[in-house]
Amino acid sequence: MRAALDGRPNGALASALESVDDVDLAPAQADARLIAPCSDPAGGADAADLFVAKVAAARRLEGWALWQQLSGIAALLGQWRPGGTSDGHGRDHDALRGRALDESELAQACVVTEVALAAGISEYVAGKRLDAALALIVDARLPVTAALLEQGLLDWSRVEMVVTRTRDLTFEGARAVDARVGDRLASLSLRKLAAVLDRAVLVVDAEAAHRREEAARTGRRVLVRSGLDGSGELWAAGPPAKRSPLPTTGSTPPPAHSGTRVTTAAWTSSATT
Numbered sequence: 086m087r088a089a090l091d092g093r094p095n096g097a098l099a100s101a102l103e104s105v106d107d108v109d110l111a112p113a114q115a116d117a118r119l120i121a122p123c124s125d126p127a128g129g130a131d132a133a134d135l136f137v138a139k140v141a142a143a144r145r146l147e148g149w150a151l152w153q154q155l156s157g158i159a160a161l162l163g164q165w166r167p168g169g170t171s172d173g174h175g176r177d178h179d180a181l182r183g184r185a186l187d188e189s190e191l192a193q194a195c196v197v198t199e200v201a202l203a204a205g206i207s208e209y210v211a212g213k214r215l216d217a218a219l220a221l222i223v224d225a226r227l228p229v230t231a232a233l234l235e236q237g238l239l240d241w242s243r244v245e246m247v248v249t250r251t252r253d254l255t256f257e258g259a260r261a262v263d264a265r266v267g268d269r270l271a272s273l274s275l276r277k278l279a280a281v282l283d284r285a286v287l288v289v290d291a292e293a294a295h296r297r298e299e300a301a302r303t304g305r306r307v308l309v310r311s312g313l314d315g316s317g318e319l320w321a322a323g324p325p326a327k328r329s330p331l332p333t334t335g336s337t338p339p340p341a342h343s344g345t346r347v348t349t350a351a352w353t354s355s356a357t358t
Contacts (some may be wrong), residue, residue, distance in 0.1 A: 145237035151244070152234045158200060158215055159222040165192035213245060220248045226259040227251065229267055238271040243278065250282045253297065254290050261289045 166189060193215060201211040221231040221244070230247050233239050247270065251259040265285040266278075273281060307321045 148234055148237035148239050151241055154214060155218040155222060158218040162196050165195050217244050217248050226256055227263045229263045230270060233271050242275055243270055250286060258290045262286055
């Protein structure tokens with residue numbers, strides 16, 4: 086496992102795990118090895134460097150553990166539905182409500198319930214994990230994402246973002262987007278990654294982007310919540326053409342386009358009508 090996380094035998098992360106695991110962390114007495122120089126296969130290294138490496142290794146372990154979760158979910162689905170794959174688009178959450186389920190949907194519902202009970206998570210969270218397992222493993226729609234996650238290089242936020250943004254694409258389209266983003270998936274900030282994914286979807290399948298915009302237009306909404314000490318919060322969701330940022334103070338938001346000012350009342354009206 087250590088070699089797999091590091092990518093090579095006796096590498097820095099594997100060495101750090103083994104070296105720091107030998108350090109006695111008993112609170113009653115500090116071990117001299119905490120302050121004495123330690124060594125690794127690459128040369129001299131003090132305990133602080135090894136602790137940093139252990140943190141990095143533990144971070145990789147989080148990603149690797151997520152991969153194990155998804156692998157287990159995929160295998161469990163195979164037990165419920167031997168030899169089957171999904172329709173290539175994951176689960177249709179809205180379509181599952183208020184009607185009888187077919188055999189494939191029933192298998193997925195059983196997996197969600199079983200995983201939620203065993204892991205102590207909600208069925209919503211378990212369903213999201215199933216969506217990722219379908220996209221990465223069962224249907225193999227996102228091979229680059231799957232390979233990075235198997236190495237422990239991704240966290241759940243990145244995996245969920247890719248799965249969600251490629252859900253409406255065809256099998257070929259999802260793979261094309263996955264390939265265009267490539268290894269940047271592991272290094273970009275979430276905001277930059279979202280922008281890169283959206284641009285890739287536009288290049289690969291502009292119709293899919295249009296469908297998401299229409300869905301956002303249909304579901305546009307504004308929420309007003311009261312906060313502490315008389316403060317308030319205005320939150321809005323909608324398609325890009327109807328959305329502009331609101332300030333934290335003042336009576337008018339910044340202009341949606343250069344040279345244009347929009348009052349809060351007018352902005353709210355345009356977002357809700």
